[in-house]
Amino acid sequence: MTARASRCQDFNPLFSFIGLGILCCLGLAGKAEAPSSKDRPAYLNPLDVQFLDNEHVQVDLTGVRETVTVALTTGQIVHRARWPRERPDSDPEAVKIHHEELRSLAAQLRPPGAGSIRAVWGRADSGWMVHTWPRFSLPATQLAQGWVFTSGLTHWTGQIGYLWETAVLDEPNNGFADPSDVVIAADGRRAYVASGGSDCVAVVDLTQFHRVASRVVSDTRNRALEPYLRTDDLSASRFLVIGRLPTQNNPRRLAISPDQRRLVVSNFLGDSLSVFDVVQLRLERHISLGGPQPDLIRRGQILFHSAKLSHLGQFSCASCHPGGGADGLNWDLPRDGIGNAKNTRVLWGSRSTAPYGWLGTSPTLADRILGTLRSMHRYEPSAEELTALVAYVSTLPPAPVAEVAPSERMAYERGRALFHTKAGCATCHPPPTYQDGLAHDVGTGKGQERRFDTPSLRGLRFSAPYLHDGRAATLEEVFTKHNGQRRHGQVHLLTPEELADLLLFLRTL
Numbered sequence: 361m362t363a364r365a366s367r368c369q370d371f372n373p374l375f376s377f378i379g380l381g382i383l384c385c386l387g388l389a390g391k392a393e394a395p396s397s398k399d400r401p402a403y404l405n406p407l408d409v410q411f412l413d414n415e416h417v418q419v420d421l422t423g424v425r426e427t428v429t430v431a432l433t434t435g436q437i438v439h440r441a442r443w444p445r446e447r448p449d450s451d452p453e454a455v456k457i458h459h460e461e462l463r464s465l466a467a468q469l470r471p472p473g474a475g476s477i478r479a480v481w482g483r484a485d486s487g488w489m490v491h492t493w494p495r496f497s498l499p500a501t502q503l504a505q506g507w508v509f510t511s512g513l514t515h516w517t518g519q520i521g522y523l524w525e526t527a528v529l530d531e532p533n534n535g536f537a538d539p540s541d542v543v544i545a546a547d548g549r550r551a552y553v554a555s556g557g558s559d560c561v562a563v564v565d566l567t568q569f570h571r572v573a574s575r576v577v578s579d580t581r582n583r584a585l586e587p588y589l590r591t592d593d594l595s596a597s598r599f600l601v602i603g604r605l606p607t608q609n610n611p612r613r614l615a616i617s618p619d620q621r622r623l624v625v626s627n628f629l630g631d632s633l634s635v636f637d638v639v640q641l642r643l644e645r646h647i648s649l650g651g652p653q654p655d656l657i658r659r660g661q662i663l664f665h666s667a668k669l670s671h672l673g674q675f676s677c678a679s680c681h682p683g684g685g686a687d688g689l690n691w692d693l694p695r696d697g698i699g700n701a702k703n704t705r706v707l708w709g710s711r712s713t714a715p716y717g718w719l720g721t722s723p724t725l726a727d728r729i730l731g732t733l734r735s736m737h738r739y740e741p742s743a744e745e746l747t748a749l750v751a752y753v754s755t756l757p758p759a760p761v762a763e764v765a766p767s768e769r770m771a772y773e774r775g776r777a778l779f780h781t782k783a784g785c786a787t788c789h790p791p792p793t794y795q796d797g798l799a800h801d802v803g804t805g806k807g808q809e810r811r812f813d814t815p816s817l818r819g820l821r822f823s824a825p826y827l828h829d830g831r832a833a834t835l836e837e838v839f840t841k842h843n844g845q846r847r848h849g850q851v852h853l854l855t856p857e858e859l860a861d862l863l864l865f866l867r868t869l
Contacts, residue, residue, distance in 0.1 A: 401652035406626040406633065407450050409615045417615060417624050419633065421649065422450040428649070432622065432635050435647040452612055452628055453683045455479065456541050462487065476687070479541045486517045490539040490553050492679070493528075496701070499692040500736055509675040510594070511536045513553060513564060527572050529553060529562050529601060532594045535674035536562060537667035541614045543623075545638075552623055552638070554611040557667035557676040561611065561625060561634075563603035563641060572596045603641040607634040610665050629662050660752025663745055671738035677749075680704050684756040686823055690830045695735040696721075700809060703830035706823050709758030712793050713816045718828045720799045720813035726750050759819025762868040774858070775865030783862055784849030789817050794869060803845030804828060821867045835863050 405423035412418055412429065416438070420427050425447075429439040456479040457463050466480055477491040491514065495507045502508060514526040529536040537557025544551050544566075551564040605623075608630030615624045616638070625634040631651025635644040654662065664681075667673040680687050685708065690701040695717075702718045710716070715723050722728035729749050733739045741749070764772045779785045788796050794817035801810045804827050812828045826832040832842050839851045839859060846852040854862065 400655060400657065403629075403658060404631040404649050404651040405452070405628055406631065406649060407452055407613055407628060409613050409624055409626045409633070411615050411617050411622075411624070414617045414619050414622065417633070419626060419649070420450060422452065423651075425449075430633065430647060430649070432624070432644075432647070435645060437649070456613065458543070459483065459487075476682070478539050481542050481544050482516075487515075488542055488544055488551060489514050489516070490542045492539065494679075494687065494689055496689045496691050499694065499698045501694050501698065503671050503674070503736075503738055509535070509537065509679055511539045511555070513542065513551060513569065513600075515566075515569070525570065527569055527596050527600055528594060529555075529564070529597055530594055530674070531597045531601075533672055534558075535667055535670070535672050536597075537670070537673060537675050538665070538679055540612045543614045543616050545616065546620050550638075552614055552616065554607070554614050554625060555667075556610050556612055556628070557665060557679065558673055559607050559609060559611065559666070561605040561607060561614065561623065561636070562601045563605065563638070564600050565602050568599050572599055605634075605636050605641065605643065608632045608646055609662050629658075629665060656748055656751045657755055658752075660748035660750070663749055664752055669733060669737055669739045669741065669745075675737075681707050684708050684753075685819075688823075688825060688830070691736075693732075693736050695731055696809075702828050703825065705815060706759075706819060707753055708756050708819055709793070709816065710756065711754040713795055714797060715813060718812050719809065720797075725753055729753065758816075759822055759869075762821065764868060768864060771861045771864050772868065775861035775863070778854065778858055778862045779865055782858070783851050783854060785851070785862075787849060788814050794818055800847075802827075802847045804831065804842060817866060817869050820869055835866055 403423045404421040406419045407422045408420045410418050415432055416429055417432065418427060418429050425443040427441045427443065428437045430436070431438050455466060455477055457466055458479070458481045461484050462480050462482065465484060466477070476494075477489050480487060480489045482488055491512065493510045493512065495502065495509065498507055500508055510528045510530050512526050512528040514524055516525075517523045529539070535558065536553075536555045538555060539553055540556035541554040542551055549566055551566055551569075553562045553564060554560075555562065607625050608627040610627060610629035611625045611634065612628040613626045616622070617624075621637065621639050622644070623636045623638045625636070627634060627646075630646075631649050633647040633649065635647065636642065637644050663669060664677045667676045669676065680689070680691070681704070684706065686704040686706045688704065690703050692698060692701040696702075696719060705718070710725065714725075715721070716725060716728035722731060726746060730741065730746055733741050733746075788798070788800060790796060795814040797814070799811040799813050802812070805812065820826075820835060824833065824835075826835060826838050827842060832838045836859070839848055843852060851859065851862070
């Protein structure tokens with residue numbers, strides 16, 4: 361590759377033609393049923409990677425709970441170690457914090473307007489982060505202008521009052537979707553930023569970064585008056601990004617060698633590593649770690665995390681549904697008109713919660729996914745892509761039930777009893793799915809939109825805010841601040857103590 365490297369490598373869906381008929385064979389065209397996962401292969405899902413020396417890296421294989429040592433020159437695994445039983449599973453959606461001293465500061469390191477922060481590098485008084493700006497305040501019809509998701513790199517300095525410099529990494533016709541990690545060269549002249557959705561690593565010239573960010577205001581000398589410099593210029597990337605290095609599927613973590621000559625990328629859904637010579641800005645090799653070939657569900661998972669399925673490559677399905685959950689934002693999608701933004705719903709356990717959408721207009725997952733791709737992503741999927749996406753979403757399990765502390769057991773039992781009796785919740789939210797598949801008017805709608813599909817209550821503790829437009833910041837607000845018409849069962853009859861017990865039970869679902 362030249363200094364001005366090529367665009368991110370196109371995603372290869374790995375499909376042979378299988379046709380829409382498979383939807384019927386899998387039972388997914390009508391009632392959504394998950395394909396059996398009993399005999400599915402064990403994928404490796406490599407995540408954290410670190411150099412042991414200039415020739416060897418250590419990689420955590422989260423899918424099989426192993427750590428392996430890989431020789432980069434030969435591409436061979438030279439050592440394996442099983443994780444101890446007590447070691448917790450790794451979370452690929454967790455923010456990557458490269459230096460321990462930043463862990464306690466991570467919650468404070470949020471520049472104005474920043475969305476999801478994905479990785480942090482530096483010290484307490486100076487460092488870098490990568491994150492996204494979801495443009496949910498605009499209708500999604502702005503997709504053609506590049507204003508649905510943008511991704512950027514931010515530099516901060518200071519310890520008490522932070523000073524920020526930010527620039528976007530997207531290009532007008534080539535998004536930089538789902539940034540997942542950042543590492544900074546030892547000389548401070550380059551940043552390497554992974555894009556989990558675009559399957560590439562951007563090489564950023566940090567000298568140019570500061571020049572671009574400083575153009576935002578006319579006088580950058582008085583930073584006390586202008587503590588936040590941010591450019592939304594989608595053409596800035598051509599000055600900043602001196603290379604886009606193609607990886608394999610879903611790069612999540614980066615490591616740079618001690619001699620600063622090699623960059624290694626772990627491809628979470630590719631079961632592989634990508635090794636780059638960062639002096640020449642060229643690919644040395646992709647190293648397969650020996651994972652199985654992608655089955656239908658795995659291919660759907662790859663597509664779910666790929667920005668190939670959106671206009672200009674701005675975002676993936678996972679941008680709004682990280683880990684199959686929800687981003688907590690209200691989006692004004694064109695599928696049901698403009699001016700009626702609705703809160704993102706989780707996909708966990710959705711195979712058994714038809715119909716779909718806040719208005720319940722999609723009888724099947726296939727219809728919902730197809731409609732969303734067409735109206736929101738402006739993408740027409742092939743038959744095999746749709747089949748794989750439905751298969752993957754159908755296997756997303758419900759959120760796990762929370763454990764109840766012994767000290768809360770009695771309150772939990774009282775709350776469960778109230779749910780089924782006095783509060784009247786189970787009428788519309790019967791177990792095991794905790795939804796009845798019907799639309800109800802709970803007094804929060806307006807105009808022609810007054811009846812909304814009953815959402816499942818499983819995983820409520822992970823899906824704030826609540827109600828169709830996210831107006832309730834907490835579960836308690838659903839039943840107090842936003843229950844003026846008393847249409848949430850009979851919860852308005854509960855005493856404050858009973859409501860507290862009910863809320864405890866709901867948070868365990």
